[in-house]
Amino acid sequence: MSLIELHVARRDDLDTIENLMQFYLYDFSEWLPLKLAEHGFFSIQTQLDYWRKPATKPFLITVDNELAGFVTVDDQTHLSGAQFNLGYLFVSRRFRGQGVAKFVVSALLSRNPGQWQIFHIDANQPARRFWAGLIPLLTSDLYSVHQRPIDGYPCTLYRFETPLQPAAPGHTASPC
Numbered sequence: 001m002s003l004i005e006l007h008v009a010r011r012d013d014l015d016t017i018e019n020l021m022q023f024y025l026y027d028f029s030e031w032l033p034l035k036l037a038e039h040g041f042f043s044i045q046t047q048l049d050y051w052r053k054p055a056t057k058p059f060l061i062t063v064d065n066e067l068a069g070f071v072t073v074d075d076q077t078h079l080s081g082a083q084f085n086l087g088y089l090f091v092s093r094r095f096r097g098q099g100v101a102k103f104v105v106s107a108l109l110s111r112n113p114g115q116w117q118i119f120h121i122d123a124n125q126p127a128r129r130f131w132a133g134l135i136p137l138l139t140s141d142l143y144s145v146h147q148r149p150i151d152g153y154p155c156t157l158y159r160f161e162t163p164l165q166p167a168a169p170g171h172t173a174s175p176c
């Protein structure tokens with residue numbers, strides 16, 4: 001049994017998230033034509049504007065007090081009426097398959113009641129299987145599925161509403 005925690009990221013945590021973004025992009029390079037720069041890192045521009053947006057909510061994920069990944073919620077939606085978008089979700093490979101991502105998504109949905117959009121690039125088969133299994137469970141089968149290109153890549157988008165619930169504390173913990 002592991003203790004999974006979701007911590008609201010502070011300003012000084014943003015460098016950590018930017019560092020973890022390299023691993024996120026490494027994983028995505030299996031499905032997108034991302035290239036390493038000469039210095040051996042993926043060329044990404046610091047996303048200060050993204051982090052400064054009031055609607056962007058970054059979180060660090062820990063498992064048994066060890067950094068395990070990050071997740072963001074934002075308002076960059078592609079479906080009409082959606083308020084929230086799961087911007088990024090990264091769980092380090094060591095912690096995959098242990099219920100970490102499922103816990104994190106469930107915690108975020110309960111913290112942010114309203115109209116949600118979650119999407120994945122269709123070429124990402126692990127994400128396709130994960131979301132196709134999790135969305136029906138978390139929404140009691142009350143969701144819609146949409147197919148459309150985002151940034152030129154075929155994507156599957158899920159749209160659903162989460163009910164108003166009591167506010168969650170500053171971080172959420174759960175045994176895994």
